[in-house]
Amino acid sequence: MPEIRTLRQFLTVAEELHFGRAAARLHMTQPPLTQAIRKLEAEFGAPLFERTSRSVALTPAGQALRPAAEKLLADAQALTPLVQAAAAGQRGRVRLGFVSTVGYGELPRWLRRFREQHAEIELTLIEATLDVQLREFAAGELDAGFILHAPGAVPEGFESLAIVREPLVLAMSAEEPLAKRSRLRANDALGLPLVIFPRDIAPSLYDAVLAFYRERQATPRIAQQAIQMQTIVNLVSAGIGAAWVPEGMTSLQRSGVVYKRMTDAAPRCETSLIWRADAAPAVLRFVDHAREQVGSKGHT
CATH class of the missing domain: 1.10.10.10 (Winged helix-like DNA-binding domain superfamily/Winged helix DNA-binding domain)
Structure with missing residues (x-):
């Protein structure tokens, strides 16, 4: 040569x-x-x-x-x-995992802006629950991920950026008598059958919901489990039970479903971006972009 x-x-x-x-x-x-x-x-x-x-x-x-x-x-x-x-992080690839709930918040706008500003970075989106994301991180198939968890319960071994902290609201069938109340306290709703996600896909949040019941000397009556929040809301629409969902999910409107905010207390959740400390420069460029977006919205 x-x-x-x-x-x-x-x-x-x-x-x-x-x-x-x-x-x-x-x-x-x-x-x-x-x-x-x-x-x-x-x-x-x-x-x-x-x-x-x-x-x-x-x-x-x-x-x-x-x-x-x-x-x-x-x-x-x-x-x-x-x-x-x-x-310099101006070229490269970012394989980004995300839980479905973030699609109802600011993520679509953030992604569009990032692609406009960093056209030379290939951004691949992978919808996956926390358990799947952790396996893909371990296999080297994921660079960063948006996850849903209980406040402060980020998996060990990751850098993290809190995107939003919010209460869970109760998605209820419009036919449920409690749904017609203008004000609803948590204790009033604890006896409703519950549609919830399996523990293995978000263990910290699952445990936080059950702890919320235990603190009030109640045991949840789990009627059905489902993985995706959209499916959970659809099951609520079918009258299977009520469901605790992130407040941001209220933008998902389904016929026969109403969302009720508790007047006293409710479980809380947190959406975070996670990545490894040794992530590639392009990944850190995305992290910086997310940090700028969070700062511009005044999240804490």
């Missing part, structure tokens, strides 16, 4: 068709240039220039080499800015 320097010398001679002028452009004397071209011809086993005392011309082999050498040289020249951009 010829050296980049030698290919540059070949191209300069091919442009000038004069060894003296080519040597001057390359800031070298003519004999070393002539020697370099002869060595290149020996490597290829074919003459690249026809030389006479009055002229220099490309041979068919030289004509074939010229566009290929130009491409190789252009690719080589692009390597430095490519590497520098990647090191």
